[in-house]
Amino acid sequence: MQHSIKNNFPNFSSELVATIEENGTEQSFEAGTILMRTGQYIKNTVLILKGKIKIYREGEDGGEFLMYYLQPGQACAISMICTAKSEKSQIMAKVVEDVTVMMIPLQLMDKWMMEHRSWYEFVIETYRSRFEEVLEVVDNIAFRSMDERLEFYLKRHSDACGCAEVKLSHQEIATELNTSREVVSRLLKKMEQRGLVKLNRNQIELLK
Amino acid sequence: MQHSIKNNFPNFSSELVATIEENGTEQSFEAGTILMRTGQYIKNTVLILKGKIKIYREGEDGGEFLMYYLQPGQACAISMICTAKSEKSQIMAKVVEDVTVMMIPLQLMDKWMMEHRSWYEFVIETYRSRFEEVLEVVDNIAFRSMDERLEFYLKRHSDACGCAEVKLSHQEIATELNTSREVVSRLLKKMEQRGLVKLNRNQIELLK
DNA sequence: ATTCTTCTGTGATAAATGTTACTGTAGGTT
DNA sequence: AACCTACAGTAACATTTATCACAGAAGAAT
Numbered sequence: 001m002q003h004s005i006k007n008n009f010p011n012f013s014s015e016l017v018a019t020i021e022e023n024g025t026e027q028s029f030e031a032g033t034i035l036m037r038t039g040q041y042i043k044n045t046v047l048i049l050k051g052k053i054k055i056y057r058e059g060e061d062g063g064e065f066l067m068y069y070l071q072p073g074q075a076c077a078i079s080m081i082c083t084a085k086s087e088k089s090q091i092m093a094k095v096v097e098d099v100t101v102m103m104i105p106l107q108l109m110d111k112w113m114m115e116h117r118s119w120y121e122f123v124i125e126t127y128r129s130r131f132e133e134v135l136e137v138v139d140n141i142a143f144r145s146m147d148e149r150l151e152f153y154l155k156r157h158s159d160a161c162g163c164a165e166v167k168l169s170h171q172e173i174a175t176e177l178n179t180s181r182e183v184v185s186r187l188l189k190k191m192e193q194r195g196l197v198k199l200n201r202n203q204i205e206l207l208k
Numbered sequence: 209m210q211h212s213i214k215n216n217f218p219n220f221s222s223e224l225v226a227t228i229e230e231n232g233t234e235q236s237f238e239a240g241t242i243l244m245r246t247g248q249y250i251k252n253t254v255l256i257l258k259g260k261i262k263i264y265r266e267g268e269d270g271g272e273f274l275m276y277y278l279q280p281g282q283a284c285a286i287s288m289i290c291t292a293k294s295e296k297s298q299i300m301a302k303v304v305e306d307v308t309v310m311m312i313p314l315q316l317m318d319k320w321m322m323e324h325r326s327w328y329e330f331v332i333e334t335y336r337s338r339f340e341e342v343l344e345v346v347d348n349i350a351f352r353s354m355d356e357r358l359e360f361y362l363k364r365h366s367d368a369c370g371c372a373e374v375k376l377s378h379q380e381i382a383t384e385l386n387t388s389r390e391v392v393s394r395l396l397k398k399m400e401q402r403g404l405v406k407l408n409r410n411q412i413e414l415l416k
Numbered sequence: 417a418t419t420c421t422t423c424t425g426t427g428a429t430a431a432a433t434g435t436t437a438c439t440g441t442a443g444g445t446t
Numbered sequence: 447a448a449c450c451t452a453c454a455g456t457a458a459c460a461t462t463t464a465t466c467a468c469a470g471a472a473g474a475a476t
Binding site: 417418419420421422423424425426427428429430431432433434435436437438439440441442443444445446 | 468
């Protein structure tokens with residue numbers, strides 16, 4: 001019940017919730033699963049009920065440039081956007097914490113736009129917030145240097161999990177920022193000297 | 209007539225065209241006009257009938273980081289996205305070639321989604337294509353070095369205007385790529401030596 | 417305890433980009 | 447012609463980021 005549609009999407013009307021439960025397919029995936037690849041055609045919209053999915057852009061060299069995370073109560077904007085033409089995905093989606101999702105066939109997603117006001121509003125709000133998030137990413141890489149980007153990255157993480165400890169290795173961070181591990185280590189060390197963080201193995205504690 | 213809704217938006221149904229002409233306000237703006245600022249509230253959706261609008265992200269130092277251009281037959285996705293909550297704009301919009309636009313109050317834009325299939329499809333397609341464009345921008349700054357970005361930038365420009373000559377000063381290019389003029393000059397010189405371009409005052413000719 | 421693997425720290429060096437400072441040139445203005 | 451201004455070229459240097467090379471530390475596996 002904790003991972004129901006009703007709980008995670010409180011703005012959905014009760015008819016919409018019923019329709020989703022009737023037509024959607026609940027599925028679970030383990031951490032590490034790639035749900036979507038660049039160039040793949042999209043057949044479903046995904047509503048997240050449990051877990052965490054990472055949306056990123058893949059570089060030629062295997063970089064996994066982080067765009068944003070999807071968490072319970074959210075949906076994949078890309079899959080929604082690609083609706084009409086069942087276009088190719090331009091991004092990668094990877095499960096980072098075991099997830100349970102509700103899969104919705106694209107035709108329905110489109111159909112409901114006309115039938116359910118709360119669905120329409122949810123979709124528009126999803127577009128808006130994701131677009132904004134991507135704009136913020138652009139801001140960061142266009143105008144900020146690596147040390148600022150790293151600080152921002154850590155803050156985002158701790159905000160998302162609601163705790164001050166970010167459990168990631170330097171290598172993972174480097175991959176998501178498309179830089180090298182050494183650079184991350186060095187910058188973190190400087191941050192530690194400035195009293196901003198406390199470093200442990202596989203864990204960074206934000207101090208303010 | 210050349211700059212009518214009908215001509216520029218051929219997919220709109222005739223009822224929709226009529227509704228737009230009845231409810232929208234046609235307005236013209238000179239090159240240089242700022243149509244939208246970061247932090248400003250949005251009250252209208254804009255359909256472009258003539259001219260060119262630049263959508264960019266402004267840096268603290270006055271950088272004008274180019275996101276994309278809007279041309280006849282297109283609409284501002286940001287304004288559409290901010291509909292529901294009449295949210296603040298996250299970007300800047302500046303007229304670069306005298307434009308004529310059709311202004312549509314946001315309530316109507318929202319209302320028509322339900323009433324006109326061709327409007328709905330247009331809006332969704334606008335979201336999709338702009339999102340993609342921004343993702344491509346991210347790709348470029350995240351994974352490519354300045355020389356590649358410059359080449360890409362020039363190609364985009366010549367594609368957009370349909371001609372091989374890009375009429376911009378090095379300074380303007382530098383501003384849009386958020387780098388310095390000297391860097392642009394250097395890289396362009398190298399490109400000229402590689403036989404990719406021919407440089408003239410205020411004009412760069414692409415050779416292939 | 418010993419071995420292995422992964423993670424972290426750090427110096428040395430290279431490459432890319434940004435900054436400063438100056439020169440020359442084309443075109444417009446007086 | 448003389449002057450002005452915007453634009454373009456380039457050298458020298460600073461800074462940032464990337465890469466290479468290696469060493470030590472933490473934890474897991476045997």
